[in-house]
Amino acid sequence: MDTLANLRAFLATVRGGNFSEAARQLDTVPSVVAKRVGHLEWTLGARLFERSSRRVTLTEAGHKFHARARALVSDFDDIASELKRDQDALDGHIRLRAPTSLTVLYLADILAAFQRRHERLTLEVALLDRSANPAEEGFDISVSGRADSYEGVVDEPLCPLRQVVCAAPGYLARRPAPRHPRDLADHDCLVFNPTGHSWHFNSASGPISVDVPARLGANDNYVLYASARAGNGIAVLPTYVARRALADGSLVALLEDHPLQDVWLKALIPARKRALPRMELLLAWLRDHLGGTPPWERSGDGA
Known part of the structure; x- marks a missing residue:
């Protein structure tokens, strides 16, 4: 069996919580999903799920394997997309996470203008305020005002966040x-x-x-x-x-004689994705619209 198909079956089962939901996502039947997951477990020599009549749950080995499997499939899809894309127009998909209030007030318009300029790029935007490693959670880029850094993730400063x-x-x-x-x-x-x-x-x-x-x-x-x-x-x-x-x-x-310590808004990008042309394009766009003095600090800004 195709190892990539086995990986996709595993990831769909994690998302769906059972083989039936995974089969629906993959447009196949539950027995095929179960067979692919079983073959993957045989290949790895480790049990990835505990099975019950209605649900499956990840084992300890399954938890360890999950993030790596998602990264492997994401890398393959990135490479396939780059090989297929039209040389005369940039296309592809970007999965982005960003803070809720900042996106509602400013980033939503910035991203809308970016997508209007680049019609063949698709975006998926998740509004999340907690700190998380974008590589482990399957994001291409995370916009954050937190100081956190992660192994295998590149920090790209965008603007001061007063x-x-x-x-x-x-x-x-x-x-x-x-x-x-x-x-x-x-x-x-x-x-x-x-x-x-x-x-x-x-x-x-x-x-x-x-x-x-x-x-x-x-x-x-x-x-x-x-x-x-x-x-x-x-x-x-x-x-x-x-x-x-x-x-x-x-x-x-208050406390203007005791200013808060400096915080920067930054883009966190998994290192393996940093050089992708679509990521270079989005990063440059964010810097153009946020860099220097951010829009909310500019006089006459109406947001």
Whole structure:
């Protein structure tokens, strides 16, 4: 049997959770999927699934094999696509993950313009705010404001990502504004769960990190923004979310003598995909539209 077909059967079974769903995805019958998975297990000399009457679950060996198998099939599809593509027009598929609020406010328009310019490129965009290795999760590129780096993944800086500590005037009328980061321990804080409860500052005497109590935890900045504007506590927000509220006074910047440590928006690209022409094209497009001063920091930007 074709090893590639066996790998595809394995991956479809992982996605579907049983041979019947995998068969539906592959447009075949469950017995063929089961036979292909069995042949793959025989080839590897390891059991990949625990089987029950209704579901299959990955064994420890199956978990270890899964990410590598997905990468192998993805690499094959990339090579096949490159060999088949028309030399006069760039085509192919890009699977991208990006932060929710940034995409809704800015990246969606940037990506729409990119796809309008390159009609033969297809995109799949997933909005996820947690940190993850794009190579292991099957993405071609991950746009992230996190500091995390991964083996086998290239970090490409895009633009500074300025953040601000802020609260509503109503909250500050009830509670005195913090004068030093350590004062945050006595405040209601609104925490972005993916980055945790530690907030990191710079000062004249060096970096400062404080663990803050969370009145609210969320994995989306707009939830924190709404809560901060309602007067529920102090939040760290990116300026692309908070800038209008800061301008109209519904949020007030705090601790300006203790700026938050620098954060950069970056593109994470699996090293094996970095040189693909479609990835070079998208990366250049993102740098053109985000590089230097990002659009939300430019005067007159209407977003």
